[in-house]
Amino acid sequence: MTVVRSRPVADAEDPTLLTGAERARRDRLRDPRDRAAYTAAHVLARECVAELTGLRPADVVLVQRCPGCGGADHGRPFVAGRDDVHASLSHARAVVAAVASFAPCGIDVEARGDHPAPRGALSGRERRWVEGQDDPGLAFLQLWVRKEALVKCGAGSLATAARLDVLGDDGPTGACGPFVLREWRDAAAVGAWAVAEHPSR
Incomplete structure (x- = not known):
């Protein structure tokens, strides 16, 4: 099963769903449009994972890990505690997209x-x-x-x-x-x- 969603960036996305690391990375973005798109994409990814797994979006924790350097502030997103779940997200200021799959x-x-x-x-x-x-x-x-x-x-x-x-x-x-x-x-x-x-x- 694969869950795919895209939608326009909305101003009303709930930033409290993001982890501290995600909020810190978002806050380093200078343009408010980029910050809004970042938040929207990370929220949408949680919604896709939630639909796939039956978890609540608030219980989905996304972490990033770079396979090259091991850094935790960039790289592919992973779902904490769910090695069987894969997720990906993308944002382009006006629109965001996400996918979750096994x-x-x-x-x-x-x-x-x-x-x-x-x-x-x-x-x-x-x-x-x-x-x-x-x-x-x-x-x-x-x-x-x-x-x-x-x-x-x-x-x-x-x-x-x-x-x-x-x-x-x-x-x-x-x-x-x-x-x-x-x-x-x-x-x-x-x-x-x-x-x-x-x-x-």
């Missing part, structure tokens, strides 16, 4: 607009496909959100994003290796989530 999962959402492709983000074939589309900005985002979601699953890194093949014969693909990929979009944003086909429990 299998490795990841999610990304990006606001529509001018997003220059980071160096090394796309393969040559992907770049040519983007350049040939009527809306290259949207085409890039369709690929980029898939790659970000896969990276959050642990399928690769942003430094090697070009190696994550998310372009099929007819456009952005619905799978990459053992991961299922799904996209959603509206007038304001484009997002994608990825989940491993087989639960980890």
Whole structure:
């Protein structure tokens, strides 16, 4: 089972659900819009975990741990006390998204607009496909959100994003290796989530 949600950033999110570490990290963000989006995404992730597990959102504790350096102020979110549950979140000021599953999962959402492709983000074939589309900005985002979601699953890194093949014969693909990929979009944003086909429990 996988629970996926996205919604606009709301001013009324309950910041008391966040841990002290989360509030400290949020408070280091200078722009109030970023602070609001951070809070909204972390609350939404708790709601997804709660729906998946039957816990109350207030009882879901999210912690972050970097697999590279071991730091606790960044990295992939984990659900404290629930090694069987995977969660991911994303925010883009105006919109937030989250996913929870019993299998490795990841999610990304990006606001529509001018997003220059980071160096090394796309393969040559992907770049040519983007350049040939009527809306290259949207085409890039369709690929980029898939790659970000896969990276959050642990399928690769942003430094090697070009190696994550998310372009099929007819456009952005619905799978990459053992991961299922799904996209959603509206007038304001484009997002994608990825989940491993087989639960980890």
